[in-house]
Amino acid sequence: MSDTITIFDTTLRDGEQSPGCSMTTPEKLEIAKALVDLGVDVIEAGFPIASPGDFDAVSQIANKFGDQTTICGLARCRTEDIDRAWEALKGAQNVRIHVFLATSAIHREFKLKMAKEEIVRRAVDMVKYTADKMASRKDITRPNVEFSPEDAARTELDFLCEVVEKAIDAGATTVNIPDTVGYATPNHYFKVISHLKQNVSNINKAVISTHCHNDLGLAVANSLAAIEAGARQVECTINGLGERAGNAALEEIVMALRTRKDYYGIESKINTPRLFPTSRLVSSITGMKVQRNKAIVGQNAFAHEAGIHQHGMMQSRETYEIMRPADVGYIGQNLVLGKHSGRHAFRNRLIELGYQLDEETMQKVFDDFIALADKIKEVHDSDIIALIENRAQAASSIWTLASFNATAGTGSLHTAAIKLAHRDGHEVMDASTGDGPIDALFRCLEKITGVHVKLKDYQVRSVSSGTEALGEASVEVEHNDRTYNGKGVSTDIIEASATAYLNALNKVLSGTNAKAIHPQRDGV
16 A cells, blocks of 8 residues: 555646636646646646637646646546547646546436446446547557546445446546535545445555545545545645535645644655645635635634743744644745845745746836835735736736726715726727716726626725735626636725726636536536
């Protein structure tokens, strides 16, 4: 039994299926680069048949990073899905195709309307089809095929054993046992994995994998129970992103195994100081904030306010900390720079915060920092991170905010005048009225861009402390039954709000990730 776990990250596939978390191809490439730096063993880059955008993202990620880690594409047990996945992956070095088919009684009856015998036959045929397809490339001596019996945790154990055994015989090298709806408990899931190990005659020819959803808040606990039972791959996402309540959180599993190596005796290859920066990146791109008390990467994860805790910490950190902040790359909220700080000091701080920027982006962020330092006395780490995230959004924008003016007051007409710059070089000006300056701004932005959306959520918060701090506005909008997020930062919250709304509209305009397949129906 191996003492190393394979970390299979599905942030770019299952994580993206979270409402509002659709990503453009450049954003997926940025996250894929972070996952490679983090040291994940397998990146599930997407569902190639779902949309042209998904296909393009999987193809680009595979071609760019396939020599550094294994890149995986998802496919239903259908030849057209498998063909599309192989087309996206075939040019890269290390690739895997992940095929799935539901097996539970409720899925057989209501979703697939297939008998057990037909399920087994379809699974065997499609695993073999995938293996043969991959073997057509002469340098692939053993095709890397993963099979998932969807909703395995609610599948009869005898039938689950039959499907798994025959899938392995057909060529599956990894068998994933999904708790698709988060139904399992740790003891239940432990017994499922143990039963497979004891009753599937060829189980040693494949790696057992876990894929747990968090509907009952048990995804990480169930994954760890499966590892105890003998699973040696765990499927997870950064920040626990995923459908409904999400998936097992990568950072929690990795640090549980590292912190309690005395108990589990299992290691991962994850570069743990990259956990916090990767968490911040995914949060920024998806617009899904990390809750303050989130384990490992939350803002309060290493905060100690109670007096007795503070006293113990001063005597020995181990009294109340089982991990060091540096172990996960947590820097804190230190006051670090001011208006007289130079580029060298600024660059060093960016590196400490986990950011590696190219020269052009570095200069733009530094210019933003100098402009901010002219307005406020002290610049926090959180301010610098917000500037980087703001600049990253602007880099892929179709429209950018060139200038604006908004008026408000009791008994007065609320108006907004805006000038937007298009990435092709032309500018457009217009004006609108509304029920307040923010409403007027949003109406004007919709008029200029030609995109009309439903505002579902709007929030403003302070990035750091003090009355001069940067303000961060975040919005969530709906367009054609899809949700998009936008974020903006500025010392002027009206400007931050306009930027956030414009960023959401830009995501609608990009339109590259509209799914042809409904994400709530398809996937493990």
